[in-house]
Amino acid sequence: MINAIARIGTTTINVTRTFRDILSFAFTIILKMFNKNSYNSATRQVLIHQIYFTSVQILPLFIGISIIFGTLLMGIVLQIIKNLGLAEHMGRILMDLVVTELAPFVTVLLIALRSSSAINAEIAVMKVNKELNTLDKFNIKAVDYLFLPRVINGILSVVLLSALFSILVLTSGLLFSKLLFGLSLQSYSNVLLSSANFYDIVISLVKCCTFGFFITLIPIRFGLRATNDLTSIPISVLNGMVDVFIAIIFIEVLSLILIFI
Amino acid sequence: MRLFEDEVTLDKELNDFTEKHKKNLGLVSLDVPLISNLDVWVNIALIKQYHENLSADKAQKLVLSYLTRYSLDHISNKRNPDLTNKERFYVMLLRAAMVRNSIVAIDRPFTIIPDVQDDRFIYDALKVVDDSFKECHIFDYLWSKDRYGMIPV
Numbered sequence: 270m271i272n273a274i275a276r277i278g279t280t281t282i283n284v285t286r287t288f289r290d291i292l293s294f295a296f297t298i299i300l301k302m303f304n305k306n307s308y309n310s311a312t313r314q315v316l317i318h319q320i321y322f323t324s325v326q327i328l329p330l331f332i333g334i335s336i337i338f339g340t341l342l343m344g345i346v347l348q349i350i351k352n353l354g355l356a357e358h359m360g361r362i363l364m365d366l367v368v369t370e371l372a373p374f375v376t377v378l379l380i381a382l383r384s385s386s387a388i389n390a391e392i393a394v395m396k397v398n399k400e401l402n403t404l405d406k407f408n409i410k411a412v413d414y415l416f417l418p419r420v421i422n423g424i425l426s427v428v429l430l431s432a433l434f435s436i437l438v439l440t441s442g443l444l445f446s447k448l449l450f451g452l453s454l455q456s457y458s459n460v461l462l463s464s465a466n467f468y469d470i471v472i473s474l475v476k477c478c479t480f481g482f483f484i485t486l487i488p489i490r491f492g493l494r495a496t497n498d499l500t501s502i503p504i505s506v507l508n509g510m511v512d513v514f515i516a517i518i519f520i521e522v523l524s525l526i527l528i529f530i
Numbered sequence: 531m532r533l534f535e536d537e538v539t540l541d542k543e544l545n546d547f548t549e550k551h552k553k554n555l556g557l558v559s560l561d562v563p564l565i566s567n568l569d570v571w572v573n574i575a576l577i578k579q580y581h582e583n584l585s586a587d588k589a590q591k592l593v594l595s596y597l598t599r600y601s602l603d604h605i606s607n608k609r610n611p612d613l614t615n616k617e618r619f620y621v622m623l624l625r626a627a628m629v630r631n632s633i634v635a636i637d638r639p640f641t642i643i644p645d646v647q648d649d650r651f652i653y654d655a656l657k658v659v660d661d662s663f664k665e666c667h668i669f670d671y672l673w674s675k676d677r678y679g680m681i682p683v
Contacts, residue, residue, distance in 0.1 A: 311579035314572075314586050391567065403562045406548065406555065407629065409580050 287512070294490050295482070297412065298420050307413045315414065319422035323384045324429060331379060331430060332437065338375070339367075339438030340445075347445045356450060360464030363442060368435045368465075369473045369528070374521060376431040377480040380423070381513050385488045388419055389509040392492025393502040401493075416489050423485030428477040469528075476524045483516045531681055533672045544637055544669050551633045556626025556663065558619070559637035564610040570621050571597070571606040577628035596624050599658050615643045616651070623655055627662035634666040640674060653680035 301307045346366065350359050392415070395401050404411050439461060446452040452460070491509030495501040534540035548555055564573045574596070575589035584592070590606075597603045600620050605613065613621065619642050626634045639652050646652075656666055668681065 309580055309583045310585055310589070311576055314579065395565070395567075398566060399561060399563055400565045403565060406557050406562045407577055407580075407625075408552065409576070414576075414580060 291487060291490055291512075295486055298416060298482075298486060301412055301417050302421065307417055309413075311409075312413055312418050316418035316422060319418050320425060322387075323380060323422055324426040327379065327383060327430075331376075331433070334375075334379070335434045335437040336441060339434070340441040342371075343438060343442040344445050347442065347449050351449050359446070359450070360460035363439065363461065364464045364466070364469060367438050367442075369469050369476075372431040372434040372438070373427065373473060373477045373480055374517075376427055376434055376477070377484060377517055380426055380430065380481075381484045381510075381517065384423070384426075385484045385513050386506060386510055388485055389488030389492045389506045390502060392489050393495035393505040396493060396495045397497060397499055397502060399497075416486075419489060420482060420485045424478050424481035427481035427484070428474065431473070431477045472524060472528060476520065479520050479524075480517065483520065484513050487512050487516055531668045531670075531678060533670055533675055535672050537671075540638075540669055540671065544635070547635060547667065547669075551635075554629055554631045554633045554664070556629040556632040556634045557637065558622045558626050558634065558639070558642070560641055561637065562622075564613075564618065564621060564625070566610045569607050569609060570613070573610075573621060574625045574628055577625060581630065593624070596627070596659065596662075600655075615645055619643050619652075620655060624659065627659045629663075632663040634663045636666065636668045638670050639668060640670070640677065647677070649678045649680050 343363075346362070347359070350356060350362060355362065395415075401411055404414060443452075443454060443457050446457045446460075488506075488509045491505050491512065494508075495505040532543065534543060548557060564570070565576075568576070571590055571593045574593045575584075575586070578584040578589045578592065579586065594603055594606060597606055597620075602617060602620060605617055605621075608617075610618065619639070622642065623634070623636075626632060634656075636652070639649075640646065643651065652668070668678075670678075
């Protein structure tokens with residue numbers, strides 16, 4: 270019994286420490302983000318490369334998934350709307366479902382699977398290879414040169430790809446709205462535009478930014494926890510990715526609560 | 531040239547030296563490796579880009595001009611694992627020389643270039659870029675003294 274309580278206590282302390290650690294690191298990064306001295310030719314170059322790796326290289330896969338997944342989903346959703354006789358709420362349902370919920374979630378999952386794991390492994394390998402020591406010896410702040418561009422890239426990538434996902438899915442919805450409801454392009458656009466709510470777009474934007482921030486920040490933090498041992502790399506990636514998914518679910522739940530309050 | 535009897539003393543002296551000259555230090559050491567996911571030219575240019583905000587284009591041209599001095603312009607797009615020991619030493623030395631008013635410290639050079647017998651290679655390498663640094667200090671073991679004939683001990 271005492272052992273069980275001790276285990277619960279230890280787990281709670283560890284979780285609290287991790288949470289505090291990540292929040293404190295997040296605070297440091299946010300401060301750096303708004304400090305113009307953090308930006309120079311080297312950090313801009315890293316940022317451009319990161320955007321290319323995260324947002325551009327993934328485009329063919331991302332567009333393919335958006336079109337296939339989006340077309341199927343829109344077909345099903347519009348069919349259900351028709352069957353339930355909710356045609357007059359079509360615009361609102363599509364905007365809420367696609368723009369506010371689905372687009373950020375699908376985008377963040379894809380980027381987390383591809384880029385978060387890569388960032389985690391990259392930082393861990395740099396730590397093991399003493400490359401972070403190199404930066405330190407040459408008075409290059411790892412926060413400015415390595416971490417900040419990656420976090421900014423995370424935010425930009427999730428926002429931009431999420432917008433792209435919304436556009437592609439809503440465009441594929443045009444096909445089904447024509448087949449099921451006989452709506453023209455003009456009418457379909459009017460339905461969507463009249464349903465667009467500024468508050469929803471702000472929520473969606475804030476959610477994308479928060480997703481992008483944490484799915485890059487957490488892998489960096491866990492990458493830094495690697496020791497000088499090569500075997501610490503997979504452990505660091507594993508722990509980091511688990512926490513990334515917990516963070517995604519946490520942010521999603523929090524945003525749902527905010528929307529429904 | 532600074533020669534020491536054992537590893538502990540050498541590490542301590544080197545640490546003190548790096549702390550003392552932290553601002554202008556250009557360290558050449560296996561403990562300060564090249565960044566493996568960056569090309570050679572980016573590894574060298576990074577110092578000027580970060581500290582002097584030199585644009586990527588200008589920094590690349592500058593690095594290429596230095597690599598050409600060693601007839602190594604063909605390695606500018608290679609990465610650390612693809613370099614020979616001598617190439618790696620040149621690149622580390624150039625990176626150290628990029629620091630403004632650089633005080634170059636070479637830590638146990640023969641561990642970076644184990645296939646080199648004496649200091650002729652190091653001497654020649656330093657001579658080519660001696661306009662780029664203020665001072666150069668070599669840290670090594672006392673028993674390596676015989677390997678240094680060109681550089682005054």
